[in-house]
Amino acid sequence: MTGLDPLWPPAPIRTERLVLRQSEARDRTTFIELFASPEVGTYVGGPRPRDELEGSAPEVPGRRPGLFVIDLDGAMIGMITLDRRGAERPGYVRPDAGEAELGYMFLPQAWGHGHATEACAAALGWFADALPGEPVVLCAQTANVRSLRVAAKLGFTEVEQFEEYGAEQWFGVWSSPTPSG
Numbered sequence: 001m002t003g004l005d006p007l008w009p010p011a012p013i014r015t016e017r018l019v020l021r022q023s024e025a026r027d028r029t030t031f032i033e034l035f036a037s038p039e040v041g042t043y044v045g046g047p048r049p050r051d052e053l054e055g056s057a058p059e060v061p062g063r064r065p066g067l068f069v070i071d072l073d074g075a076m077i078g079m080i081t082l083d084r085r086g087a088e089r090p091g092y093v094r095p096d097a098g099e100a101e102l103g104y105m106f107l108p109q110a111w112g113h114g115h116a117t118e119a120c121a122a123a124l125g126w127f128a129d130a131l132p133g134e135p136v137v138l139c140a141q142t143a144n145v146r147s148l149r150v151a152a153k154l155g156f157t158e159v160e161q162f163e164e165y166g167a168e169q170w171f172g173v174w175s176s177p178t179p180s181g
Contacts, residue, residue, distance in 0.1 A: 004082065004130065009022040013122050017115070018119050020071075020080065020122055020126075023069045023079075025060050026076075027060075027061065027062070030076040031053075032053045032054060032057055034078070037107070039108040042144075043141045066081055067082075072110070072115065077109075078104065079106075080102070082101070082102060085098065091162060092137070093135050093137060093159060093173045099136065100131070100135070101136070101137050102123070102136050104119070121154060124136060127176065128176030133176060135174065135175050137174075138171075139170070139172075140169065141169055142161060142169065155174055156172035158170060
């Protein structure tokens with residue numbers, strides 16, 4: 001992600017229960033499980049065929065600036081991304097668009113335990129330190145009640161709603177604390 005490249009990868013970020021880290025070869029199976037899961041795919045365009053993923057996933061998937069693997073007790077349970085939102089997409093908070101956009105996916109067995117909120121809060125804290133004053137946006141289907149709850153807990157505020165990908169989308173912004181001078 002532009003702006004993060006020289007800062008990537010950060011040292012692993014530890015929370016009370018989780019570790020946010022760069023992906024490793026041992027995460028490949030979980031990446032495939034995430035993208036093949038019908039439950040995970042419900043609000044992100046559907047699951048991808050497992051055999052297609054098996055054949056196309058690199059040995060170390062997700063090794064790029066802006067992608068954190070979420071590790072619980074030594075095993076990947078999900079991932080967080082911070083990517084620049086494309087200017088061609090609806091939803092932005094600055095006239096030049098291109099804000100950082102938070103995304104997250106967790107295995108269904110990790111749902112309902114506060115892992116997404118805990119991990120995303122840690123990633124946002126790291127981002128605020130790395131790029132002070134930069135806003136972060138989040139887009140989720142309005143039908144994705146779990147994701148909207150996470151957004152609210154993290155302090156995202158609604159900017160607008162619009163249709164994209166054939167579904168009503170909620171678009172919000174999080175503003176990092178501005179450094180005092």
